[in-house]
Amino acid sequence: MEDLKKSLLADMRKMLKETQTETQKEVKKDYKEIKDEMKALKTDIRKIKEELMREVKEMVKTMMNEWKTDIEEDIHTQLIEVTDKIAGMERMMEEMMDAKIEARLSPMSTVLDQQNDTIKELTDVALTTARENEKINEENKRLSELVRKINEKCIDLEGRQRRKNLRIVGLSEGREGNHDPRKFFAKLLKDILDLDQEPLLGRAHRALRPASRSGAPPRQVIVKVVYDGVFEDMMKIIIRKRNLKYEGDNISIFRDYPAEVAKRRALFTETRRILRDIKGIKEIRYGLVYPAILRVTYEKKDLRFTKHTAALEFARKIQKKAEEGEEGEAEEEGADPTGVIDG
Structure with missing residues (x-):
C-alpha cells in the first residue's frame, strides 16, 4: 500500500508539474499575444489621437478664419461709418473755420493792401536812396582821391618851404643868450662845420613850444639858409663829419622835413x-x-x-x-x- 501511495503521489506530482508547465507556456503565450495586442492598440490610439488633433486644428483654423473674416468685415464697416462721420465733421469744421477766418481776414486784407502800398512806396524810396548812395560813394571816392592828392601836394609844398631848413639837435637851452639868433647860429655853424665864412640865414629860432625843464632834452633849433648852394655844401660836410660838438654839447644836424615825411x-x-x-x-x-x-x-x-x-x-x-x-x-x-x- 505504501508503494502504491508513493507511486500515485509521484504520478500526481508529475502530472501536476506537466500541467503547470503547459499552463505557464499557455500563460506566456497569452501574455505575449495580449502584449502585442496592447502595442497594436497603443499604435492605433496614437494614430487616432494624431488624426483627432489634425481634425481639431483644422476645425480651429477654419473657425478662426471665419471669425477673422467676420471681425474684419465688422471693423471695415465700422471704419467706413467712423470715416464718414469724421469727414462730415471735418467739412463742418472747415466751413465754420472758413467763415471765422473770412470774418477776421476781411479787415486784415484792407490793412495788408495799405501796407503793400506803403512797402511799394518805401521800395521806390530805397531804390532812389541806393542810387543816390552810389553817386555819393563815387563822389566820396573822387573826393578821397582828391584829398589824398591835395595832402601829398601840401606835404610837397611844406617840404619845398623847408628844403633849406636845418634842425640842430642837442644844443643846451640858453646858449644863444641875448644875441641875435641868426648871427649866433650862423657863427655856430661856421665853427662846428669849419666853414670859410658864416652862412647867410633867413631866420633862426628854437622850436615853438615852452622852454624845456631842467633835465629834459633841449628844444631843437630851426635855421633857414638863404642860398641853395651854401645849404647843399653844408649838408655834404654834415654827412662826412661825425661827433659834432659845441662847448661840451653833442650836436646833431638834420634836414628839416615835414612831420609826415619824417x-x-x-x-x-x-x-x-x-x-x-x-x-x-x-x-x-x-x-x-x-x-x-x-x-x-x-x-x-x-x-x-x-x-x-x-x-x-x-x-x-x-x-x-x-x-x-x-x-x-x-x-x-x-x-x-x-x-x-x-x-
Missing part, C-alpha cells in the same frame, strides 16, 4: 641799419631819396623801395647771404609795384 623816412631806419652793418657783400650802396624812397645799388642793379616792408625783407636776405658767405645773386622778392620799383 615818419615815412623813419620806417626805413631798421633797413638802413641792416645794410650798414652788412659785411662780406661788395658793391652795395644805399640812400634815402626825398620824400621817402630807399635807393639801393647792388650788383650793378639800381633798386628803389617805396614800402619799408619790402625793403626790410630784401635787406634781411642780403644779410643772410653775407652771413652764409655767399657771393651769388640775391633773390629780390618784393620787387613789384606794391613795394619796389626797378630803376
